[in-house]
Amino acid sequence: MSEFLSANIPKFTSVLSVIAAFFIVLGLIFVIAGRVNGKKARPIALIVLLGPALVLLLAGLVIPGVRTILFSFMNPDSNSFIGLDNYRWMLEDPNIKVIMINTILWILVVPIFTAALGLLLAVMLDRIKHESIPKSLLFMPMAISFVGASIIFKFVYEYNEPGEVQIGLLSSIVQFFGMTPSDWMLSKPLNTFLLMIIYVWTQMGFGMVILSAAIKGVPADIVEASALDGAHGWRLFRNITFPMVKGTFIVVLATGVVGALKVFDIVRTMTGGNFSTNVLANEMYSQTFVQFDQGKGSALAVVLFLLVTPILIYNIQSLRKERAH
Amino acid sequence: MAKKLAEHTPGRKIFSSKIAATVVWVITIIWTVPTLGLLVTSFKSEEKILNEAWWTTLLNPNFTLANYKGVFFGDETQSLSTGVLPYFINSIVITLPATIFPIVIATMAAYALAWIRFRGSNFLFFSIFALQIVPLQMSLVPLLLLFTGGAHIGSVQIFPALGIAGDFAGIWLPHTMFALPLAIYLLHNFIAGLPRDLMEAAYVDGANHFTVFRRIVLPLAIPGIASIAIFQFLWVWNDLLVALTFASGTEEVAPINSKLASLVGQYGSGYTQLSAGAFITIAIPLIVFFSLQRYFVRGLLAGSVK
Numbered sequence: 001m002s003e004f005l006s007a008n009i010p011k012f013t014s015v016l017s018v019i020a021a022f023f024i025v026l027g028l029i030f031v032i033a034g035r036v037n038g039k040k041a042r043p044i045a046l047i048v049l050l051g052p053a054l055v056l057l058l059a060g061l062v063i064p065g066v067r068t069i070l071f072s073f074m075n076p077d078s079n080s081f082i083g084l085d086n087y088r089w090m091l092e093d094p095n096i097k098v099i100m101i102n103t104i105l106w107i108l109v110v111p112i113f114t115a116a117l118g119l120l121l122a123v124m125l126d127r128i129k130h131e132s133i134p135k136s137l138l139f140m141p142m143a144i145s146f147v148g149a150s151i152i153f154k155f156v157y158e159y160n161e162p163g164e165v166q167i168g169l170l171s172s173i174v175q176f177f178g179m180t181p182s183d184w185m186l187s188k189p190l191n192t193f194l195l196m197i198i199y200v201w202t203q204m205g206f207g208m209v210i211l212s213a214a215i216k217g218v219p220a221d222i223v224e225a226s227a228l229d230g231a232h233g234w235r236l237f238r239n240i241t242f243p244m245v246k247g248t249f250i251v252v253l254a255t256g257v258v259g260a261l262k263v264f265d266i267v268r269t270m271t272g273g274n275f276s277t278n279v280l281a282n283e284m285y286s287q288t289f290v291q292f293d294q295g296k297g298s299a300l301a302v303v304l305f306l307l308v309t310p311i312l313i314y315n316i317q318s319l320r321k322e323r324a325h
Numbered sequence: 326m327a328k329k330l331a332e333h334t335p336g337r338k339i340f341s342s343k344i345a346a347t348v349v350w351v352i353t354i355i356w357t358v359p360t361l362g363l364l365v366t367s368f369k370s371e372e373k374i375l376n377e378a379w380w381t382t383l384l385n386p387n388f389t390l391a392n393y394k395g396v397f398f399g400d401e402t403q404s405l406s407t408g409v410l411p412y413f414i415n416s417i418v419i420t421l422p423a424t425i426f427p428i429v430i431a432t433m434a435a436y437a438l439a440w441i442r443f444r445g446s447n448f449l450f451f452s453i454f455a456l457q458i459v460p461l462q463m464s465l466v467p468l469l470l471l472f473t474g475g476a477h478i479g480s481v482q483i484f485p486a487l488g489i490a491g492d493f494a495g496i497w498l499p500h501t502m503f504a505l506p507l508a509i510y511l512l513h514n515f516i517a518g519l520p521r522d523l524m525e526a527a528y529v530d531g532a533n534h535f536t537v538f539r540r541i542v543l544p545l546a547i548p549g550i551a552s553i554a555i556f557q558f559l560w561v562w563n564d565l566l567v568a569l570t571f572a573s574g575t576e577e578v579a580p581i582n583s584k585l586a587s588l589v590g591q592y593g594s595g596y597t598q599l600s601a602g603a604f605i606t607i608a609i610p611l612i613v614f615f616s617l618q619r620y621f622v623r624g625l626l627a628g629s630v631k
Contacts, residue, residue, distance in 0.1 A: 015422060030538075060503065068466060127345035139618075140357075164376075165378060209625060209626070265565040285569070301465075305459065305463050
């Protein structure tokens, strides 16, 4: 115990002193820079307030981004250019083909399920009493890490040999219906979909909460008027509710696509990318930090970046539109 | 008025309330059962975990605290002999600065972009916004190289090696960098909306930007800052990629989340530590979530990307 304390108390004292030092230095700079008057006051204020963020963004995102693009045309150690070889490898390698198919499956399946289930629940929650309790519980997985969620589902997907007691929920349910459970993480292509369930489980609450807020924002008189015109049920949803929340629905879909493209933790934790479950973001990590091939890893990162870019452009455009109003 | 509005929102006309209530509660139960399963499992002995389903144990309860004791204080017979406590402490040591630094720096930048007029301010704001969707995979390798080897042009060293790879600072810094685009964008929306009269009155009274920032902007922006801080806290606590890349897996710096990820691969004997350890890891975010849910939802509604 005393050994434990002597190892860990310094961690706390040093983290507290780092935070204190951060605020003291900042305070001092504010006081000194605040003394400057006249013509130089504004540029100095800009440098002090905006400078740190710009330096960090340049050093942390802009320059590394450019370097990654350069690395993608270079050899594993990034010391000589090899042209398009890393990209050619991507087109020719059979493993990458599996990875691309899986990534496309993730982009197609995950956003639709997250958004559609979120919308269904948002509409239904609007209809019931005490909505806050189910809403909290449905939303709760959002706070759990993908690693935590993966461990939770590792126990759900647990499989024992036939004859032994099945301790996993999925195997038990399958057995209950008279079928034979299998080792789920080894069953292709089902395993990829089982991994997707983990993602949908954590992220569905996001769509639900955002869409729920959008539905509450639909003006009452519009609903009233169309109800008087005899619109109920599916027709009311299709003609009034959905068109009014469509923008939000697309935001949820777009967020789902970005999330599905970047999925890493779940695959890494559950299968390590084995058994044909690998995806782009995990392969990027493996190539770079397991195979130590910075060229191939960087090329995969660039592909990831290019796939997210259309969504980036869409988002900037909708922000511009919002600002114009 | 509010009541009338609530009665006539569209959901009320689409489903009958009975069908809606049934469907919502069935899905809620399905959604909650996996977490419940982990919680129950974490209180079972190793033998019971392997040979008895957790719902069976619920019917004839037989629980133990031994897993939590073992996972906190270590157990020589287990794969994780030191327990998770050192990693848990690392998580706290990583998360606090990695939340405070970016939020403070982003608030300063957001104020400058919103209230100090200068040429190119709009362009700069949009550029920062655009950086939001650059996947952090694009930064990992060059940033790690910067930390270990400094920066070169040709063979000329233009920036010294920071020597912070595998150190706490080497994890705080990437988290701070990666958090800035979203945080600046969200805080800018918030700070730009503060009343113009209030700011102008202060400038007329001779207050400089630093005084206005501290005395007016910070106090008024606290609700916005709080919701973004909660998000950042959860993001760092739950992160795996940055931790794997910038922290070595050792007891000195690795956070609990990445340690658990490495335990998953070990079969059988790790289950007591895995279930209890996982529950300890998710307990902190869940406490934050349930106690600050209002801020959490507000932050979520404010910015829906990351």
